[in-house]
Amino acid sequence: MAIVIEKSQRWRVFAAHAFLIVLCALVIFPLLMIISISLRPGNFATGSLIPETISLEHWRFALGIPSMGPDGQMIKPDLPVLLWLWNSVKVATLSAAVALLLSTSAAYAFARMKFAGKKAALVGLMLMQMFPTILALIAIHSIFSRLGHTFPLVGIDSPWALVLAYSGGISLHIWTIKGYYETIPAEIEEAATVDGATPWQAFWRVLLPMALPILMVIFLLAFIGAVNEYPVASVLLRSQDKLTLAAGMKQFLYAQKYLWGDFAAASILSGLPITFVFILAQRWMISGLTSGANKG
Amino acid sequence: MANLQFKALRKSFGESEILHGIDLEITDGEFIVFVGPSGCGKSTLLRCIAGLEEITSGELFIGGEAMNDVPPSKRGIAMVFQSYALYPHMTVAENMAFGLKLAGTSKVETAAAVLRAAQILQIEPLLDRRPKALSGGQRQRVAIGRAIVRKPGVFLFDEPLSNLDAGLRVQMRVELARLHVDLRTTMVYVTHDQVEAMTLANRIVVINQGRIEQVGTPLELYHHPANRFVAGFIGSPRMNFLPCTLASAAETGATVHLADGTLLTAAVDARGLAEGAALTLGIRPERLLASRTASENTAKSTVIVAEHLGDTVFLYVKSPGSAEQLTVKTRPEDPLAMGDEVHLGFPAHHCLLFGPDDRTLPRIL
Numbered sequence: 081m082a083i084v085i086e087k088s089q090r091w092r093v094f095a096a097h098a099f100l101i102v103l104c105a106l107v108i109f110p111l112l113m114i115i116s117i118s119l120r121p122g123n124f125a126t127g128s129l130i131p132e133t134i135s136l137e138h139w140r141f142a143l144g145i146p147s148m149g150p151d152g153q154m155i156k157p158d159l160p161v162l163l164w165l166w167n168s169v170k171v172a173t174l175s176a177a178v179a180l181l182l183s184t185s186a187a188y189a190f191a192r193m194k195f196a197g198k199k200a201a202l203v204g205l206m207l208m209q210m211f212p213t214i215l216a217l218i219a220i221h222s223i224f225s226r227l228g229h230t231f232p233l234v235g236i237d238s239p240w241a242l243v244l245a246y247s248g249g250i251s252l253h254i255w256t257i258k259g260y261y262e263t264i265p266a267e268i269e270e271a272a273t274v275d276g277a278t279p280w281q282a283f284w285r286v287l288l289p290m291a292l293p294i295l296m297v298i299f300l301l302a303f304i305g306a307v308n309e310y311p312v313a314s315v316l317l318r319s320q321d322k323l324t325l326a327a328g329m330k331q332f333l334y335a336q337k338y339l340w341g342d343f344a345a346a347s348i349l350s351g352l353p354i355t356f357v358f359i360l361a362q363r364w365m366i367s368g369l370t371s372g373a374n375k376g
Numbered sequence: 377m378a379n380l381q382f383k384a385l386r387k388s389f390g391e392s393e394i395l396h397g398i399d400l401e402i403t404d405g406e407f408i409v410f411v412g413p414s415g416c417g418k419s420t421l422l423r424c425i426a427g428l429e430e431i432t433s434g435e436l437f438i439g440g441e442a443m444n445d446v447p448p449s450k451r452g453i454a455m456v457f458q459s460y461a462l463y464p465h466m467t468v469a470e471n472m473a474f475g476l477k478l479a480g481t482s483k484v485e486t487a488a489a490v491l492r493a494a495q496i497l498q499i500e501p502l503l504d505r506r507p508k509a510l511s512g513g514q515r516q517r518v519a520i521g522r523a524i525v526r527k528p529g530v531f532l533f534d535e536p537l538s539n540l541d542a543g544l545r546v547q548m549r550v551e552l553a554r555l556h557v558d559l560r561t562t563m564v565y566v567t568h569d570q571v572e573a574m575t576l577a578n579r580i581v582v583i584n585q586g587r588i589e590q591v592g593t594p595l596e597l598y599h600h601p602a603n604r605f606v607a608g609f610i611g612s613p614r615m616n617f618l619p620c621t622l623a624s625a626a627e628t629g630a631t632v633h634l635a636d637g638t639l640l641t642a643a644v645d646a647r648g649l650a651e652g653a654a655l656t657l658g659i660r661p662e663r664l665l666a667s668r669t670a671s672e673n674t675a676k677s678t679v680i681v682a683e684h685l686g687d688t689v690f691l692y693v694k695s696p697g698s699a700e701q702l703t704v705k706t707r708p709e710d711p712l713a714m715g716d717e718v719h720l721g722f723p724a725h726h727c728l729l730f731g732p733d734d735r736t737l738p739r740i741l
Contacts, residue, residue, distance in 0.1 A: 265461065267457045267459050267461040268461045268462075268464075270457070271455070271457060271461040271463075271522075273448050273449065274427075274428070274449065274454065274455045275449070275454075275478060275526070276449035276478040276526075277474075277478055278449075281478060289465040290464060
């Protein structure tokens with residue numbers, strides 16, 4: 081489309097571009113800074129954006145590669161950053177999968193079925209999610225502490241407890257998926273019902289394949305949320321080898337010593353699984369899955 | 377193959393009742409068309425047959441068995457939806473095979489059934505395509521194919537042609553008629569288009585505001601409408617209605633006053649009604665005669681618009697003594713034009729009279 085543009089319009093286009101470039105710079109700047117800090121020798125948060133000398137000491141530390149100490153001895157990094165990353169990926173993948181399973185089926189009920197108290201339940205879910213997690217932190221701790229007495233698998237200091245805690249925060253996902261389901265004509269499932277499908281088959285074999293893009297979005301959101309989450313992880317996990325990266329990274333920063341460089345390298349690492357999952361999920365985030373079902 | 381039976385079937389959504397007691401029998405192999413204006417409940421009735429809506433009260437029998445509490449998949453029906461409702465993530469073949477696959481039919485048998493249906497509908501070259509890559513008419517065929525494959529006892533069609541353009545609609549209409557002859561299966565077809573109803577149906581069920589107005593063959597409904605609603609709904613262009621009052625009623629016919637005082641006779645038995653009763657006179661556009669000279673049983677009027685369609689001319693004329701207009705279907709040889717004075721002839725044996733309750737008064741034949 082080549083629309084003819086009036087002359088007075090051109091400076092506006094220029095201004096819009098300038099604004100967007102500044103915005104992009106603002107967004108990218110922190111990322112560049114973190115990369116710069118992670119490559120800078122020593123642990124300094126400030127300094128020039130392009131380091132004068134490049135040092136890989138922080139990356140060695142983050143990746144757990146032994147380095148030569150001042151006394152000529154090989155020193156193994158004392159914090160298991162890669163293990164934390166692995167813990168994060170495990171917890172995030174599992175909790176995102178559980179959250180997806182629960183929210184797709186719950187949203188189906190809310191979008192398609194008629195039952196008493198539907199509206200109240202929907203609004204209730206939304207209201208409850210509005211309270212910040214911090215408010216419930218003590219409650220969460222004591223719930224899992226008590227749970228742990230009976231079921232040690234989901235007690236304090238167990239990754240399963242974290243998966244369980246994360247999987248509960250799905251009310252926003254339910255709302256999102258419900259909204260998407262409602263854009264899909266119910267007639268397609270009715271056709272499946274007439275064709276002999278049970279409600280479960282209509283859901284699983286007809287509705288879900290059409291809702292794939294939103295499922296991917298929800299999985300990604302839940303995954304990112306779990307990787308980034310700090311408060312609950314810091315309360316539920318204790319031993320060093322069980323921590324997630326977000327909770328463990330706190331140990332780089334203590335009063336006497338701020339290991340900014342190591343911290344920066346570790347945070348870039350925590351972004352990797354998210355990027356990876358995003359690239360994977362993107363393949364299915366395509367529009368027009370329902371096109372062709374109707375007259376079009 | 378199955379017959380259908382409705383006994384005092386009612387359907388309510390919450391407080392509002394949509395269907396007020398439907399009694400109807402559909403014999404095996406019949407092509408029945410439910411016709412009525414938008415919102416009259418015809419689609420709801422079809423969905424009750426399909427089991428997509430629960431029946432509030434009354435009974436539904438398919439093939440002699442009570443179906444009120446039987447799920448859609450066990451009713452031996454197949455449905456074609458207005459929007460086609462194809463499964464967009466499956467190919468045409470998979471769309472058509474879905475029902476059989478769920479029923480656990482063997483792969484060989486399924487493939488044979490799909491191929492047979494595809495041959496009937498001439499969509500074999502499309503079997504590997506997704507619905508996205510099909511035109512509207514092709515999607516419609518696939519939707520019908522999906523229904524045929526299951527070999528149902530009853531086919532249900534919910535306004536299947538309303539999304540097609542005019543030319544394709546005529547073509548599919550002919551194919552549906554042919555399909556019914558080939559399959560000899562009971563078909564229930566919902567439409568608001570009375571032309572589809574007239575051309576396809578063995579019997580038409582005219583529904584208005586949740587009630588059956590009349591059931592009959594297309595020509596029965598056309599020539600002997602039970603009331604004013606059916607008379608106005610069946611036939612295109614619609615029947616002309618003129619308000620009138622009864623002047624006198626005799627064994628041989630009734631005389632009425634039009635609003636402008638003109639006296640007309642109709643071959644209708646209006647005895648039993650009081651003189652001066654408010655009636656409606658109905659006459660079809662092709663029965664109304666337009667001429668330049670006055671004769672017996674005519675009323676004076678003026679032509680508002682003359683529409684020339686080549687083989688016919690539609691004259692829109694002022695209704696004598698009222699603000700409405702009448703339609704006259706006439707031949708192109710009649711050189712009447714806009715603004716011309718015209719004498720409308722009402723042949724007595726083609727006039728219908730509707731009583732104060734809008735029911736058709738008996739005709740004298």
